Amino acid sequence: MSEPVVALRGVSAELGARPVLRGIDLTVCRGQVVALLGANGSGKSTAVRSAIGQVPVSAGAVELFGVPVRRFRDWRRVGYVPQRTTAATGVPATVTEIVASGRLSRTGFRRFCRADHAAVRRALELVGLADRAGDPVGALSGGQHQRVLIARALAAEPELLIMDEPMAGVDLAHQEVLAETLRDQVASGTTVLLVLHELGPLEPLIDRAVVLRDGRVVHDGPPPTAAGRPALPGHDPAHPSPAGALGAGASHHCLDPQAGTEPLRTGLPS
Amino acid sequence: MDLLNYAFMQRALLAAVLVGVTAPAVGVYLVQRRQALMGDGIGHVAMTGVGLGFLLSASPVWMATAVSVLGAVLMELIRWYGRTRGDIALAMLFYGGMAGGVMFINLAPGGSSATLTSYLFGSLSTVSPSDVTAICLLAAFVVLVTLGLRRQLFAVGQDEEFARVTGLPVRALNLLTAVTAAVTVTVAMRVVGLLLVSALMVVPVAAAQQLGRSFAATFAIAVALGVTVAVGGTVTSYYQDVPPGATIVLLTIAAFVALTALSAPLARRRARAAAAAAPAGDPAGRAIPAGRTAPDEVGA
Numbered sequence: 001m002s003e004p005v006v007a008l009r010g011v012s013a014e015l016g017a018r019p020v021l022r023g024i025d026l027t028v029c030r031g032q033v034v035a036l037l038g039a040n041g042s043g044k045s046t047a048v049r050s051a052i053g054q055v056p057v058s059a060g061a062v063e064l065f066g067v068p069v070r071r072f073r074d075w076r077r078v079g080y081v082p083q084r085t086t087a088a089t090g091v092p093a094t095v096t097e098i099v100a101s102g103r104l105s106r107t108g109f110r111r112f113c114r115a116d117h118a119a120v121r122r123a124l125e126l127v128g129l130a131d132r133a134g135d136p137v138g139a140l141s142g143g144q145h146q147r148v149l150i151a152r153a154l155a156a157e158p159e160l161l162i163m164d165e166p167m168a169g170v171d172l173a174h175q176e177v178l179a180e181t182l183r184d185q186v187a188s189g190t191t192v193l194l195v196l197h198e199l200g201p202l203e204p205l206i207d208r209a210v211v212l213r214d215g216r217v218v219h220d221g222p223p224p225t226a227a228g229r230p231a232l233p234g235h236d237p238a239h240p241s242p243a244g245a246l247g248a249g250a251s252h253h254c255l256d257p258q259a260g261t262e263p264l265r266t267g268l269p270s
Numbered sequence: 271m272d273l274l275n276y277a278f279m280q281r282a283l284l285a286a287v288l289v290g291v292t293a294p295a296v297g298v299y300l301v302q303r304r305q306a307l308m309g310d311g312i313g314h315v316a317m318t319g320v321g322l323g324f325l326l327s328a329s330p331v332w333m334a335t336a337v338s339v340l341g342a343v344l345m346e347l348i349r350w351y352g353r354t355r356g357d358i359a360l361a362m363l364f365y366g367g368m369a370g371g372v373m374f375i376n377l378a379p380g381g382s383s384a385t386l387t388s389y390l391f392g393s394l395s396t397v398s399p400s401d402v403t404a405i406c407l408l409a410a411f412v413v414l415v416t417l418g419l420r421r422q423l424f425a426v427g428q429d430e431e432f433a434r435v436t437g438l439p440v441r442a443l444n445l446l447t448a449v450t451a452a453v454t455v456t457v458a459m460r461v462v463g464l465l466l467v468s469a470l471m472v473v474p475v476a477a478a479q480q481l482g483r484s485f486a487a488t489f490a491i492a493v494a495l496g497v498t499v500a501v502g503g504t505v506t507s508y509y510q511d512v513p514p515g516a517t518i519v520l521l522t523i524a525a526f527v528a529l530t531a532l533s534a535p536l537a538r539r540r541a542r543a544a545a546a547a548a549p550a551g552d553p554a555g556r557a558i559p560a561g562r563t564a565p566d567e568v569g570a
Contacts, residue, residue: 090302097484
């Protein structure tokens with residue numbers, strides 16, 4: 001058994017007076033790719049933001065790499081891709097300038113050295129934006145901007161990627177590019193927790209899908225297949241499938257990644 | 271250059287150069303955070319410091335620094351905690367600061383509201399040698415912060431939540447920005463005046479945005495422009511016998527208008543180039559997500 005990379009246990013959270021999370025359990029093991037699905041307002045974003053300590057939690061425990069998130073300091077291990085809302089600020093900035101700020105989790109207050117600049121360049125190459133490095137982000141399309149945010153998260157060479165709707169606003173062709181980038185990351189051992197609206201080109205990468213509805217986990221198990229969309233467990237309100245009945249319990253334990261060559265690629269460890 | 275023969279003009283010009291550097295250097299971060307009017311608020315609060323300086327026979331510059339740093343910290347705290355009625359609290363701070371300044375200076379022996387005028391709108395002849403020492407020290411602090419922490423301050427201004435997730439001490443950096451802005455206000459106070467300080471923080475940045483493509487370039491252009499107008503305004507003020515603050519601000523606005531007119535064709539050309547480079551994308555970067563389906567489809 002190895003430590004879960006992300007662990008939410010019985011987490012509840014409110015935004016204002018409105019309860020958004022009502023006691024959710026979510027565990028992501030090393031090397032896993034977990035998709036968080038659910039309707040708008042089901043609590044997906046709040047769940048990932050609570051995982052990185054950006055939403056105050058009213059009940060339950062949140063741990064990153066086995067450390068309570070309030071005491072977690074090793075932020076270089078985490079790459080965060082927020083929902084793309086802050087498209088532009090008051091002052092122009094280039095793609096490189098934005099991506100370089102992702103490296104700060106490694107550099108802190110020290111000066112950038114050659115390795116830091118190289119990591120920034122590599123992150124840009126990974127998302128296919130090396131040729132736009134000097135362009136102002138204001139001149140980019142929505143999909144390109146999204147790739148900038150992903151590159152910013154990759155600049156720190158994180159072990160865990162947390163992405164909130166990384167495919168929103170990205171056209172299909174570029175979704176494929178991003179899926180390719182993510183595949184390389186996963187192949188090199190990166191753990192991924194991502195909020196998705198639909199599985200799309202990422203589907204083959206997803207080990208596990210966690211479906212939220214009204215702040216509760218209604219499914220935790222293999223991702224729904226494209227053909228089986230209507231059969232998405234928990235999708236039919238007449239047949240709610242409580243978490244736990246679908247192997248959620250099993251997913252709360254993590255196998256040691258050293259135990260097998262590819263222990264977690266097939267979905268649920270069994 | 272006969273104006274350099276006068277010691278008071280040497281001091282005024284030195285102060286002008288420092289103001290021209292520091293005000294846009296801080297301003298670029300304030301504009302980035304959309305807190306462009308923060309300098310104006312601090313300028314109001316600093317008036318209480320000037321008044322207190324006269325009342326207690328202390329240096330108005332150091333007193334204004336102390337009070338405006340306190341005011342800036344208070345503003346930053348209001349921004350954190352007072353989400354609901356933050357604007358009202360800020361308004362009280364601004365006008366309380368101005369009223370306090372007028373009150374204290376009238377209580378000071380021999381002081382009257384007229385004494386405040388040179389602080390409100392700037393004055394060349396009143397930059398004393400001790401002022402110059404204070405201004406140099408304060409300007410050094412501002413330059414050190416705005417250049418030394420440029421990556422960190424940029425990241426916080428760009429995306430505060432992301433900056434927190436990189437582990438940066440975001441609150442401390444925000445406080446530092448507020449304190450640096452307050453220090454800049456007092457650096458600029460003697461030459462530009464408290465009521466016009468904010469213009470020199472914001473307008474050169476707004477002008478530089480017309481030309482700059484990167485944050486670094488915008489920063490550099492804004493500072494170059496700040497120094498040019500501050501020195502130009504000071505010199506003009508000497509020859510024409512007009513208040514330096516007003517001259518500098520009007521020059522800055524003229525530069526802004528000129529650069530905007532100049533850059534419009536440039537921006538059009540760039541937009542065309544960008545559109546040609548990305549034919550499939552949505553040009554403004556804020557189109558409706560194309561890959562999104564109706565909310566209650568899969569994933570729903």
